[in-house]
Amino acid sequence: MHAGARYVSSIGKAVNHATLSGAEAQVLRQALNSEAQDCFQSSIVSFVDALRAIESGFLSWATVKLYYSVFYALRARLALAGDCIYYVGSGPRVITARAGASTVKLQGTTHQAVLNRYRHNYPGDYFLSQPIEGCSPLDWFTDHREQTNYTLSRFCEPNTPSYFKFARSTSTRKMLSAYTADDIYVFDEQHAMVAFPFKLLRDLRVRLSAQSLSPLLPSEVDFLRGSLRDQSGPMTSVDILLS
Numbered sequence: 001m002h003a004g005a006r007y008v009s010s011i012g013k014a015v016n017h018a019t020l021s022g023a024e025a026q027v028l029r030q031a032l033n034s035e036a037q038d039c040f041q042s043s044i045v046s047f048v049d050a051l052r053a054i055e056s057g058f059l060s061w062a063t064v065k066l067y068y069s070v071f072y073a074l075r076a077r078l079a080l081a082g083d084c085i086y087y088v089g090s091g092p093r094v095i096t097a098r099a100g101a102s103t104v105k106l107q108g109t110t111h112q113a114v115l116n117r118y119r120h121n122y123p124g125d126y127f128l129s130q131p132i133e134g135c136s137p138l139d140w141f142t143d144h145r146e147q148t149n150y151t152l153s154r155f156c157e158p159n160t161p162s163y164f165k166f167a168r169s170t171s172t173r174k175m176l177s178a179y180t181a182d183d184i185y186v187f188d189e190q191h192a193m194v195a196f197p198f199k200l201l202r203d204l205r206v207r208l209s210a211q212s213l214s215p216l217l218p219s220e221v222d223f224l225r226g227s228l229r230d231q232s233g234p235m236t237s238v239d240i241l242l243s
Helices: 003-010 022-056 059-080 110-121 137-151 162-169 172-181 192-210 218-227 236-242
Strands: 083-088 091-096
Touching: 003 022, 003 083, 022 059, 022 083, 022 162, 022 172, 022 192, 022 218, 059 083, 059 110, 059 137, 059 162, 059 192, 083 110, 091 110, 110 137, 137 192, 162 172, 162 192, 172 192, 172 236, 192 236, 218 236
Parallel strands: none
Antiparallel strands: 083 091
């Protein structure tokens, strides 16, 4: 159970029409800051795992992991903004860390609830500002993940999907350097599978730092930095995510 949900449940405010006091909202906000850090860690681990899968040619797995990187990053953004998403049975709910706030029912599955809440809260957000192949970015990632997990009867290996052509034609170091230097790749269908979550993680890390939150333990930093190195040494393009 996520930190925010755990606190809401512990004070008996998970039911409909329950409202938060000022003190409860303050404690919930602290729990959600912890949750945001946890979700950042899950997002960057998923991202790095996907990069290693791309290097090895396991592109179905990389597709799924990059979707999850986006999902966890968006959940972290919501938590930082004070949105606590939790479940009563199988039904998603949200309560905002604000005095007098009450629970609101959300529609859809676990993932749909998070993605739709993000769209609702941030309709003018940069990460929703342009389509990818004529499709909303969040729908684009969802569609590719669902095709991989559910629609296709056979994984793509050893063939390379079009959205991984560039990633497979260059090194991880050169790819991340290109995506660090220029944002033109974020919504490009040949690059977005990696460029979009990379940009999203960079943005999220800055937001966490602005609130003096350090989401990674030293052992996690060492592990991730060791996973993102080649014969030339560590890949400095990811330092902003790790420091």
